[in-house]
Amino acid sequence: MENLISLVNKLQRACTALGDHGEDSALPTLWDSLPTIAVVGGQSSGKSSVLESVVGKDFLPRGSGIVTRRPLVLQLHRIDGAGEYAEFMHHKNKKFTDFALVRKEIADETDRETGRTKQISTVPIYLSIYSPNVVNLTLIDLPGLTKVAVEGQPDSIVHEIENMVRSFIEKPNCIILAISPANQDLATSDAIKISREVDPKGERTFGVLTKIDLMDKGTDAVDILEGRSYRLQFPWISVVNRSQQDINKNVDMIAARIREREYFASLPEYKHLAHRMGSEHLAKMLSKHLESVIKSRIPGIQSLITKATADLESELCRLGKPIAADAGGKLYTIMEICRMFDGIYKEHLDGVRSGGEKIYYVFDNQFPVALKRLQFEKHLTMENIKKLITQADGYQPHLIAPEQGYRRLIKSCLVSMKGPAEAAVDAVHAILKELVHRAVKETHELKQFPTLRVEEASSGC
Numbered sequence: 001m002e003n004l005i006s007l008v009n010k011l012q013r014a015c016t017a018l019g020d021h022g023e024d025s026a027l028p029t030l031w032d033s034l035p036t037i038a039v040v041g042g043q044s045s046g047k048s049s050v051l052e053s054v055v056g057k058d059f060l061p062r063g064s065g066i067v068t069r070r071p072l073v074l075q076l077h078r079i080d081g082a083g084e085y086a087e088f089m090h091h092k093n094k095k096f097t098d099f100a101l102v103r104k105e106i107a108d109e110t111d112r113e114t115g116r117t118k119q120i121s122t123v124p125i126y127l128s129i130y131s132p133n134v135v136n137l138t139l140i141d142l143p144g145l146t147k148v149a150v151e152g153q154p155d156s157i158v159h160e161i162e163n164m165v166r167s168f169i170e171k172p173n174c175i176i177l178a179i180s181p182a183n184q185d186l187a188t189s190d191a192i193k194i195s196r197e198v199d200p201k202g203e204r205t206f207g208v209l210t211k212i213d214l215m216d217k218g219t220d221a222v223d224i225l226e227g228r229s230y231r232l233q234f235p236w237i238s239v240v241n242r243s244q245q246d247i248n249k250n251v252d253m254i255a256a257r258i259r260e261r262e263y264f265a266s267l268p269e270y271k272h273l274a275h276r277m278g279s280e281h282l283a284k285m286l287s288k289h290l291e292s293v294i295k296s297r298i299p300g301i302q303s304l305i306t307k308a309t310a311d312l313e314s315e316l317c318r319l320g321k322p323i324a325a326d327a328g329g330k331l332y333t334i335m336e337i338c339r340m341f342d343g344i345y346k347e348h349l350d351g352v353r354s355g356g357e358k359i360y361y362v363f364d365n366q367f368p369v370a371l372k373r374l375q376f377e378k379h380l381t382m383e384n385i386k387k388l389i390t391q392a393d394g395y396q397p398h399l400i401a402p403e404q405g406y407r408r409l410i411k412s413c414l415v416s417m418k419g420p421a422e423a424a425v426d427a428v429h430a431i432l433k434e435l436v437h438r439a440v441k442e443t444h445e446l447k448q449f450p451t452l453r454v455e456e457a458s459s460g461c
Helices: 002-017 047-055 099-114 157-169 190-198 244-248 253-266 279-319 327-350 357-372 382-393 403-442 444-448 450-459
Strands: 036-041 072-078 085-088 091-096 125-131 137-141 174-181 205-210
Touching: 002 072, 002 125, 002 137, 002 279, 036 047, 036 157, 036 190, 047 072, 047 137, 047 205, 047 253, 047 279, 085 099, 091 099, 099 125, 137 279, 157 174, 157 190, 174 190, 174 279, 205 279, 253 279, 279 444, 327 403, 327 444, 357 403, 382 403, 444 450
Parallel strands: 036 137, 036 174, 072 125, 174 205
Antiparallel strands: 072 137, 085 091, 085 125
16 A cells, blocks of 8 residues: 555656646646645644654744745655655755755745745645655645735735645645644634635545644643534644744754653643644554545546546657657658648649649639620721721821731730639639648648648638
């Protein structure tokens, strides 16, 4: 079963490499069909601390305002041995053993995509962490929900973040990890609010309570953890994150986990729930659930991959052979396509293919009929001939009729023929254009150049 999560990790990486982020695409999207766990929470809800507790390392950027500005796909791989390291997809074959450098690289890669203007982007960052202290798990850390734009950000950033988060969690294959602070009213929780919108029955939502140790004295979260305040299909889980003082003092994660277990085991109100509380239980539970969801989705994923492969192979076959990269190869390809087109066009003209007979019909039928309608008898009457010859004599009569008179006579007949002749030329031109369009469509080699075909159609030859 552990191999299933690794397989999905590889598929997600392949999707990102091919530009498939689950957005609208002309091609089938595999990303939307892959089960994922999206981490959702408002700013200062303890979302980053939960992720670091699950991993057992400090590796996420911290600061005021909106720190996470791109989705972070966090892939955890359990390995044998004592070594721990991280790898980024955009830094192939480079291992990060210093997790402070991992934090810096996340911030730098975010700025490379969004700039330093505090904008957000839907293009994910892929981070893989290999450690003997983690479970096989994949999480997507999304930007924290906010109600107010910070300095340097447009007012629309609030809605942009909400829309980005919603675009991830509204997918039926997405498992929602809703992070809510226990020291605030659950009714005002940003994570619960948006999760309820896309998953009203709580069938895909896991509720996580943070800052339970910071609740006012005399209050507790038992009603929430036992599902009486807000019921979800899966039990609520609470975690105790490190305080800011612990972070500043670099308190070890292992020591923090021990303190977390002791906290739930020592308090009477939480003692009966201690076995399903804490970041370690959260990670194991999510890993187990993700495995079961992947197993149930395998037939659908296989079907989609098979269909997408067949569609792409059909598209490649339609597009034809690869195009040469060098100038000589390109020139040869152009000459071959021209030769193919010329042969098909010539076949239309010669009668091997239909169309050329229309040209013959214009000259053998349409044009002669039009000429017969001109009534040349009016131009060739004796009276008209005598008039033209007399006019050509000018002021001095000639014994022999001058050539100029005959020229005028012939010219008057030709002028009357101009209309039918131009109509015949236009008719032939239209037929030739039609044959060009047909030859283009019938030239298989041109099908891999749709832009050229569109240009040919719009140019009207």
